Structure formats: structure tokens, C-alpha cells
Amino acid sequence: MQWADTLFINPGMIALDTMGQAVFPYLAFNATAQFDQHNYFSRVEPGTSLQLTIMNLDSIAHNILIDEGMFSTGVLLPGQTSTIDFGVLPNGIYGVRDSLELNRFLGLSTFFVVWPESKECFYWHLNEHQSDWNADIRNGVTIDTEEYTPDYFSINDRVHPQIMSDTLASVTGKVNDSILIFVQNSGRMAHSIHFHGYHVEVLYSNGNALDIGREKDTIPVKPGKGQVYLLVPFQPGIFPVHDHNLISTTGGGNFPSGMMVMMNIGL
Ligand SMILES: [Cu+2]
Incomplete structure (x- = not known):
């Protein structure tokens, strides 16, 4: 995989399959000019000289921050491009x-990873959605952002069970493999990633350096922060990984949904 040369800001509608389907306005970073609710993310090899072009195909202006504002596109009017x-x-x-933040509520967040390749790499891009806000934001209706009660919780812009068909999220491998899992929390809430069946070692954490080197089965990820886990399975089996904050395993009030993926480890 390579980081896309160009990311397009595309407006569209997200569809989250729970019991029934939730559909609401969304904004995404895509590798093409066609809307896909899945925000594009990727990994690049260390030592790569990175250049990124962002094109605004939305009807309003956007200013995109990278690495918490270390880099910025500046104001991009509709149709404008910045490199x-x-x-x-x-x-x-x-x-x-x-x-x-209003545009982030609409979904406009992603990440990229600079990390050496492993045979098995998986990606969990966490976010929350207060579905009734999205149409209001798009229609210019003022919302009270202090009253945050999100009703959908996504990994890679999908929810359980639709996330199970996402081969970038659903962990597969074998006993004693070195499996890397890259996690970015683009939401407003902290999320505690809880593993059944295994502990993982935290290789990287830009939100809390004290996490690095810890071997745990539950690891909190702060809003806006990212982590890298090493999973070396000692036993075969099929186990879930889910947010330990159980509200995040619901969708539209139904359980199970939200932030839950499966690990399928063979001998
Ligand atoms: Cu559990």
C-alpha cells in the first residue's frame, strides 16, 4: 500500500447496517473523486518522502490539519487544491x-501510518456519530455541541456486524505470527480497546508514552490519538475485540453493534 497522492474531500451519505439501516449525511477523505463512506487510510514505509495533495470537492470551505496542526492545508475553497x-x-x-469540529462530526477524519511492514497489518479507525446532528449541520441548523450523546460507533466507518467483512479490520493470522494493529481515535470520546483471548504489546502511543511496552488486554485511546499494537497469538481460536465502554458496542440503541471486530487465529 502507498499513501494516496491525492485525497479528495467528498460529500455523501453514510449507511450503517445495524438492525435496520441508519443513513445520514457524511463527509469523507477518499482516494478518488467518488464518495465512499470509508475514509481512506494507509501505511507507508519509513524513509519515504511524503507529499500529499488534498482537493476539496465539497460545497463549503475546509481547512485540513495533519498531525494535530503541525501541518495544514490552509483554507480550501470549494474546488481548490493544496499540496x-x-x-x-x-x-x-x-x-x-x-x-x-462540526465537520469532524460529519466524518471528515482519517490518518496515515509510517511504520515498517509486517506480513499481517490491520487498521482500526475509531469514530462516533450523533446521527441526528449530521443533517442539521449540513442544513446550517445550530446544534448544542455540549449535549453529545452519540448513537453510532464505528470502526473504519462501519459498525458491527458490517465491519466483519472488512479485511483491513478483521484480524486473521496464525499462532506465533507477529500481527500489527494500527489504531486511530478520530472521535470525541476515549475508547478502551478490550481483547478477548490475548494480550497485546503497545509498540507506540502518541497520547501516552507510558503505554509503550505495556502488555495488556485493555488499552484506552484518547480522542485524536493513535497507537500501534503487536499481537503474537499463543493459542488458536476466534475471539472478539470490543470497546470496553459498552455504549460503544450499541447502534441506534441496539446491541450488539458498534465497535466490535473478530480475530480468527489458526494453528
Ligand atoms: Cu468482552
């Missing part, structure tokens, strides 16, 4: 997001 030269970046996880 950022990063040079060579240290290993890590880099958030890419709209400077305005």
Missing part, C-alpha cells in the same frame, strides 16, 4: 482531520 510536503516523517500515526 503539502512532509519530507521524511518519524515512525508513528498521523491524524488528518478538518480544523472544525
Whole structure:
């Protein structure tokens, strides 16, 4: 995989399959000019000189911040393009997001990873959605952002069970493999990733350096922050991973939904 040369800001509608389907307005970073609710993310090899072009295909202006504002596109009017030269970046996880929280509520967040390749790499891009806000934001209706009660919780812009068909999220491997899992929290809430069956080692955490080196089965990820886990399975089996904050395993009030993926480990 390579980081897309160009990311397009596309407006569209997200569909989250729970019991029934939730459909509401969304904004996404895509690798083409066609809307896909799945925000594009990728990994690049260390030592790569990175250059990224962002094109605004939305009807309103956007200002995109990378690495919590270390880099910025500046104001991009509809139809405008901006190119950022990063040079060579240290290993890590880099958030890419709209400077305005209202646009982030609409989904406009992603990330890229600078990390050496492993045979098995998986990606969990966490976010929450207060579905009734999205149409209001798009229609210019004022919302009270203090009253945050999200009703959908996504990994890679999908919810359980639709997330199970996402081969970038559903972990597969064998006993004693070195499996890397890259996690970015683009939401407003902290999420505690809880593993059944295994502990993982935290290799990287840009939200809390004290996490690095810890071997745990539950790891909190702060809003806007990223982590890298190493999973070396000691036993075969099929186990779930889910947010330990159980509200995040619901969707539209139904359980199970939300942030839950499966690990399928063979001998
Ligand atoms: Cu559990």
C-alpha cells in the first residue's frame, strides 16, 4: 500500500447496517473523486518522502490539519487544491482531520501510518456519530455541541456486524505470527480497546508514552490519538475485540453493534 497522492474531500451519505439501516449525511477523505463512506487510510514505509495533495470537492470551505496542526492545508475553497510536503516523517500515526469540529462530526477524519511492514497489518479507525446532528449541520441548523450523546460507533466507518467483512479490520493470522494493529481515535470520546483471548504489546502511543511496552488486554485511546499494537497469538481460536465502554458496542440503541471486530487465529 502507498499513501494516496491525492485525497479528495467528498460529500455523501453514510449507511450503517445495524438492525435496520441508519443513513445520514457524511463527509469523507477518499482516494478518488467518488464518495465512499470509508475514509481512506494507509501505511507507508519509513524513509519515504511524503507529499500529499488534498482537493476539496465539497460545497463549503475546509481547512485540513495533519498531525494535530503541525501541518495544514490552509483554507480550501470549494474546488481548490493544496499540496503539502512532509519530507521524511518519524515512525508513528498521523491524524488528518478538518480544523472544525462540526465537520469532524460529519466524518471528515482519517490518518496515515509510517511504520515498517509486517506480513499481517490491520487498521482500526475509531469514530462516533450523533446521527441526528449530521443533517442539521449540513442544513446550517445550530446544534448544542455540549449535549453529545452519540448513537453510532464505528470502526473504519462501519459498525458491527458490517465491519466483519472488512479485511483491513478483521484480524486473521496464525499462532506465533507477529500481527500489527494500527489504531486511530478520530472521535470525541476515549475508547478502551478490550481483547478477548490475548494480550497485546503497545509498540507506540502518541497520547501516552507510558503505554509503550505495556502488555495488556485493555488499552484506552484518547480522542485524536493513535497507537500501534503487536499481537503474537499463543493459542488458536476466534475471539472478539470490543470497546470496553459498552455504549460503544450499541447502534441506534441496539446491541450488539458498534465497535466490535473478530480475530480468527489458526494453528
Ligand atoms: Cu468482552
